[in-house]
Amino acid sequence: MEFTVSKAELVRELSLSQGVVEKKTTIPILSNVLMEANGDRITLTATDLELGIRCSCPARVKKEGAGTVPARKLLDYVRLLPEGDIQMKFLENHWASITSGRSRTRIAGMSRESYPELPPTPPVVAQVPVKTLASMIARTGFAISMEESRFTLSGALLLLRPEGLTMVATDGHRLAYVQAPPAESGTVDQPFRALIPKKAMGELTKLADDAGEGAVALFSGDDNHLFFQVGHRLLLTRKLAGNFPDYERVLPKDHTHVATLDKAEIRSAIERVAQFADERSRAIRVQFVSGEVRIFSSSVEMGESEESVPAEYTGPDLEIGFNAQYLLDFLRVISQDRVAFQLKDQKSAGELRPAGDSVTDEYRYVVMPMRI
Amino acid sequence: MDAFFVSVEELFDSTLKGKPVVVGGRPDARGVVSAASYAARKFGVHSAMPLRTAAKLCPQAIFLDGHPERYREYSERVYEVLHRFSPLVEMASIDEAYLDMTGTARLHGPPLEAAHRLHARMKADTQLNCSIGIASSRLVAKICSDQAKPNGVLWVIPGCEAAFLAPLDVRKVPGVGKVTDERLHALGIRKVGDLARLEEDFLERRFGKWGLALAGKSRGLDAGGWFDTGIGEDTGPKSISHEHTFSEDTAVVAQLEATLARLCEKVGRRLREHGLRARTVQLKLRYRDFTTITRAETLERPTDLDIELFEEARALFRRNWKAGAQVRLLGVHASGWSQEAAQMDLIDDGRHQRWQQATAAADKLRDRYGESAVSLAASLRGQFRERIHENPVGLPGKSEKKP
Numbered sequence: 001m002e003f004t005v006s007k008a009e010l011v012r013e014l015s016l017s018q019g020v021v022e023k024k025t026t027i028p029i030l031s032n033v034l035m036e037a038n039g040d041r042i043t044l045t046a047t048d049l050e051l052g053i054r055c056s057c058p059a060r061v062k063k064e065g066a067g068t069v070p071a072r073k074l075l076d077y078v079r080l081l082p083e084g085d086i087q088m089k090f091l092e093n094h095w096a097s098i099t100s101g102r103s104r105t106r107i108a109g110m111s112r113e114s115y116p117e118l119p120p121t122p123p124v125v126a127q128v129p130v131k132t133l134a135s136m137i138a139r140t141g142f143a144i145s146m147e148e149s150r151f152t153l154s155g156a157l158l159l160l161r162p163e164g165l166t167m168v169a170t171d172g173h174r175l176a177y178v179q180a181p182p183a184e185s186g187t188v189d190q191p192f193r194a195l196i197p198k199k200a201m202g203e204l205t206k207l208a209d210d211a212g213e214g215a216v217a218l219f220s221g222d223d224n225h226l227f228f229q230v231g232h233r234l235l236l237t238r239k240l241a242g243n244f245p246d247y248e249r250v251l252p253k254d255h256t257h258v259a260t261l262d263k264a265e266i267r268s269a270i271e272r273v274a275q276f277a278d279e280r281s282r283a284i285r286v287q288f289v290s291g292e293v294r295i296f297s298s299s300v301e302m303g304e305s306e307e308s309v310p311a312e313y314t315g316p317d318l319e320i321g322f323n324a325q326y327l328l329d330f331l332r333v334i335s336q337d338r339v340a341f342q343l344k345d346q347k348s349a350g351e352l353r354p355a356g357d358s359v360t361d362e363y364r365y366v367v368m369p370m371r372i
Numbered sequence: 373m374d375a376f377f378v379s380v381e382e383l384f385d386s387t388l389k390g391k392p393v394v395v396g397g398r399p400d401a402r403g404v405v406s407a408a409s410y411a412a413r414k415f416g417v418h419s420a421m422p423l424r425t426a427a428k429l430c431p432q433a434i435f436l437d438g439h440p441e442r443y444r445e446y447s448e449r450v451y452e453v454l455h456r457f458s459p460l461v462e463m464a465s466i467d468e469a470y471l472d473m474t475g476t477a478r479l480h481g482p483p484l485e486a487a488h489r490l491h492a493r494m495k496a497d498t499q500l501n502c503s504i505g506i507a508s509s510r511l512v513a514k515i516c517s518d519q520a521k522p523n524g525v526l527w528v529i530p531g532c533e534a535a536f537l538a539p540l541d542v543r544k545v546p547g548v549g550k551v552t553d554e555r556l557h558a559l560g561i562r563k564v565g566d567l568a569r570l571e572e573d574f575l576e577r578r579f580g581k582w583g584l585a586l587a588g589k590s591r592g593l594d595a596g597g598w599f600d601t602g603i604g605e606d607t608g609p610k611s612i613s614h615e616h617t618f619s620e621d622t623a624v625v626a627q628l629e630a631t632l633a634r635l636c637e638k639v640g641r642r643l644r645e646h647g648l649r650a651r652t653v654q655l656k657l658r659y660r661d662f663t664t665i666t667r668a669e670t671l672e673r674p675t676d677l678d679i680e681l682f683e684e685a686r687a688l689f690r691r692n693w694k695a696g697a698q699v700r701l702l703g704v705h706a707s708g709w710s711q712e713a714a715q716m717d718l719i720d721d722g723r724h725q726r727w728q729q730a731t732a733a734a735d736k737l738r739d740r741y742g743e744s745a746v747s748l749a750a751s752l753r754g755q756f757r758e759r760i761h762e763n764p765v766g767l768p769g770k771s772e773k774k775p
C-alpha cells in the first residue's frame with residue numbers, strides 16, 4: 001500500500017479515532033489504527049471492540065492495500081510535521097515509512113490480518129440532525145451514573161419515535177429527559193429504542209462538533225450494535241445491555257408549587273454557597289418562601305454560607321435538601337435565562353425546567369431531595 | 373456495684389442471700405459466668421470463667437440464667453442516683469461509673485463525706501451495695517474502688533497515687549490483660565511499682581504507644597485509649613457488634629442463617645437507637661477448632677436496617693463458610709458511620725422505604741412488648757438467650773452508654 005495524503009486531513013481524521021483506541025489493552029493490535037487505501041481515499045478504522053469508528057479522507061493512492069500502525073504514535077508524529085503532503089508506504093514487514101519534506105520515519109506496524117472486522121451496517125432506520133443529537137447528549141449525559149448499580153446503567157436511553165427523538169439518563173438519584181420537537185428530530189422510518197453507552201455518547205458529540213451545519217446522522221441498528229453514519233464517518237457501538245428503569249413512573253405528573261428564578265442568579269448563588277457544603281454529600285438546604293429562594297450550607301470543618309435570590313413564588317414555606325452538584329449540572333447546561341423549580345414537599349422529587357419563551361423542546365430534570 | 377447481677381437477683385428472691393450464686397446459665401451449659409456472688413467467689417469462681425469450670429469448683433452453687441432486662445433497669449436507677457451528685461457521669465459498663473466531682477465540694481462536702489452520702493443514697497434508692505474509689509484520676513479511682521470492695525469507700529489522697537499503686541499486681545491496671553501481663557513478667561515486672569521505675573523510652577520501644585500509656589498508668593494517670601477522653605464526653609460507639617456462641621457446634625445452614633438474622637436484628641436495633649448508619653458490615657465466623665475468620669463488605673448505601681444488614685451478612689457467610697464445617701461462634705459487626713445527609717433515591721423499587729417503615733413499626737412494638745415481640749421470619753429459629761456481662765476486672769469497659 002502506498003499513498004499521499006494532506007497532513008491536515010490525516011490529523012483531523014486520526015484525532016477522531018483517539019477516543020476509541022484503547023490506551024491500555026491486553027490485545028496489542030487494538031492500539032493500532034487500520035489504514036486502507038482504495039480508489040481515491042484512505043479509510044481509517046479504530047475500535048476497542050465496544051466502540052468503533054471509521055473515517056476517511058481523500059488521498060492519491062499509488063498502490064491499494066491495508067496495514068495497521070499504532071494510532072497514538074502516528075498522530076503524535078504526524079501532528080509535528082509541517083503542513084503539506086505526507087507519503088506513506090507500507091513495507092513487507094508491516095512497518096510503514098512516512099516521508100514528508102526532509103523527514104523520514106519508519107513506524108512499526110502489525111499485519112491487518114489480525115485486526116478485528118467491524119460488523120456490516122444494516123439498513124438506515126432514521127435520519128437525525130447531529131446538532132439535535134449532540135444537544136440531547138449534552139443535556140442528559142451528566143445524569144449518567146459513574147458506577148453501575150442495581151438501578152442504573154452507564155448509558156442513556158434513546159427513543160426514536162414519529163413524534164420526535166427522546167433521550168433519558170439517570171443515576172438513580174436524578175433523571176434528565178429531553179424530547180426534541182418533531183421539526184428538529186429528522187425523519188424516523190421505524191420506531192427504535194436503544195441504550196447508548198456513555199463513551200459512545202462522548203464520541204458522537206465529537207463527530208457532531210466536527211460536522212458541518214445541518215449535518216445528518218444516518219441511524220441504524222442490529223441486535224447488538226448501533227450505527228451512526230455522519231458524512232464519510234461512521235461511529236458504531238455495542239448496545240448497552242440491561243433494562244432501563246421505568247422513567248415514565250418517575251416523571252412527576254403534578255407539582256403543587258412552582259418557583260421561577262433567574263438562571264444566572266440562582267446558579268452563581270448555589271456555586272458560592274456550595275463552597276461551604278459538606279464535601280462528600282454536597283448537601284445544601286434550599287428554602288422557598290414567598291418571593292424568594294434562600295440557600296444555606298454548612299460544614300463542620302469549613303464554615304457556613306447563605307444567600308437569597310428573588311423568585312416568583314407564592315407557595316407555602318418549604319425547606320428541601322439537595323445535592324448542589326445535581327442542581328448545578330442542570331443550571332450550567334441550559335441556554336435559557338429563566339428556570340422553573342417545581343416542588344411538592346421535602347420528600348418528593350423536585351423538577352427543574354428551563355422557563356420562558358425560548359423553550360422549544362421538552363427538557364425535564366427530576367432530582368430527588370436529600371434528607372437533612 | 374458490688375456483685376451487681378447477683379444482688380439484683382437477691383432483691384427478687386431473698387432466699388439467694390449469702391449463698392453461692394452463679395449467673396450465666398446451667399452448670400453444664402457452654403458459655404461463661406456473667407457474675408458470681410461473693411460466696412461463690414470464695415470457691416474461686418469469677419466472671420468470664422466457663423460455666424462448667426465454675427460447676428466443678430463450686431458444684432453446690434445456684435446457677436441462674438439471669439435477667440438482663442432487670443439489670444438494665446437497675447443500672448438506669450443507679451445512673452439516676454449518680455446523676456444527682458454530678459452532671460458529669462460516665463457509665464463505663466452496666467455496673468460501673470465514673471463521676472467527675474470537680475467543683476462539687478460546696479454542695480456535697482469534702483471527698484469522703486460526699487462519697488459516704490452517695491453510698492448511703494445508693495443503698496436507700498436501689499437497695500444495692502456499691503464500692504467507691506476516690507482519686508485524682510479515673511484509673512486510680514477504678515483500682516481503688518476494686519480495693520474497697522465489698523461495700524466500702526476508699527480515698528487515695530492526691531500525691532499518694534504512685535505509693536498506693538506500687539505494691540499492686542500489674543494485672544490490677546485496667547488494660548493489662550493476659551498478654552501484656554505475660555510480656556511484663558518476661559521482663560521481671562510483677563508489681564505496678566516495678567513498672568513505674570522503668571524509663572518511658574524503654575516501654576515505648578518495647579510496647580509502642582501502649583508502652584507510653586503503661587508508663588502513665590503506672591504513675592496513676594489516665595492514659596491511653598478511652599482514658600484519654602473526658603468524663604461524660606460522648607465519643608459515641610466506634611462500632612456495634614453482637615456475637616453468639618452456640619451451645620453445641622452446628623453446621624445446619626438454617627440454624628446458622630437464622631442466628632445471623634437474629635444478630636443482625638440486634639445490631640440494627642442498636643444502630644437505630646444511636647441514630648447511626650453503618651457503611652461496613654463484618655462477619656465473624658469461628659469453627660469448632662477455634663480457627664476464626666472475619667470478612668467485611670462495604671455497602672453501596674449505609675444502612676441501619678436489619679434486613680439490609682442481614683442480606684450483606686448472609687452473602688458474606690455464604691461466600692466464606694466452608695460448607696459443612698461445624699461452627700462454634702457467629703458474630704456481626706457494623707462500623708463506618710455515615711453522618712452525611714442522605715441522598716434519597718429517585719428510582720428504587722420502594723423496598724428500602726418499605727423496610728424502613730416496617731422496621732420503625734417493629735421497633736415500637738419491641739419498645740412496648742420486648743425485644744422478641746417482632747422479628748424477621750428468618751431469625752425465628754435463631755432466638756437465643758441474651759447474655760450480659762458485668763465488666764470484668766481489668767477492663768475499662770465501655771459497653772453500655774447512658775444518654
